[in-house]
Amino acid sequence: MSEELTLLAVFAHPDDEAFGCGGTLTKYAAEGVTVHLVTATRGEAGGIAVPGLASFANLPDVREHELRCACETYGIEPPHFLGYVDGHLTVMHQGQAVGRLVRLIRDIRPQVMITFGPDGIYGHYDHIAVHRWATIAYDLAADPDCFPDVSPDGELVCSPHQVAKLYYRAINQEQIDEWDDYGMSTAVMMDGVPFPFVGYPDDAITTVIDVQAMAQNKIEGIRCHRSQIGDENPYVEAPEAVMSRPSFQQETYILARSTVEIPEGVETDLFTGLRATAPHLSRAETE
């Protein structure tokens, strides 16, 4: 039996995927899973870390180009953009945004979705808006009465789809403590206000993905976002040191919704319960 697996990640800005789940996206693409990324904005509200690399006039185009670079680095499909304005997601029409995500879900038809949790990693308003949109879209994509896509002659254009599992990217407190030990900031400054990273206790984390083997792709994906991260940072100046950190080699999630039964204990695979065969094993090897 051939197994076609699809993963859909939904985030707010170019670079959210890089720090959050670049290793996970790379790992599943390398396995043969079709991996899609939806990004709500083109990141035009962020600063320009490298003068001359972009202007405020062309920043959306530069950020889009950088995200396309990252997707190529992860080996995933080109990104989908919702085209909303960076920093304004909380004032967008939620029903319209959910409807657009529902249609993308019905078109892409993933078994697994990844998005932000209610914490938005560090409380970023755009992240929290995307968390709400993606969670509602997960629920409504399966409902034929919601956002029906019907042609003028009454044919369903895109049929409802039940995504099996929904995950929230969640950082455990141990990872934040490690950043603190390395002298890294444990908060993000927005408009002069510190927004601390939200750390979950270990027992709240349901799923740990080992991305050690993908560390090189992950760091190159981060470096694609050069206009945001600049050139003077550990990702550029000391990549080997960054890649050796335990917090860089693990990406942690909370399973928020599932239509399949999940075995006890910490999951190590987003597709647990959805595979006909174990990953990487051919039919001949399993017989």
Ligand SMILES: [Zn+2]
């Ligand atoms: Zn973001």
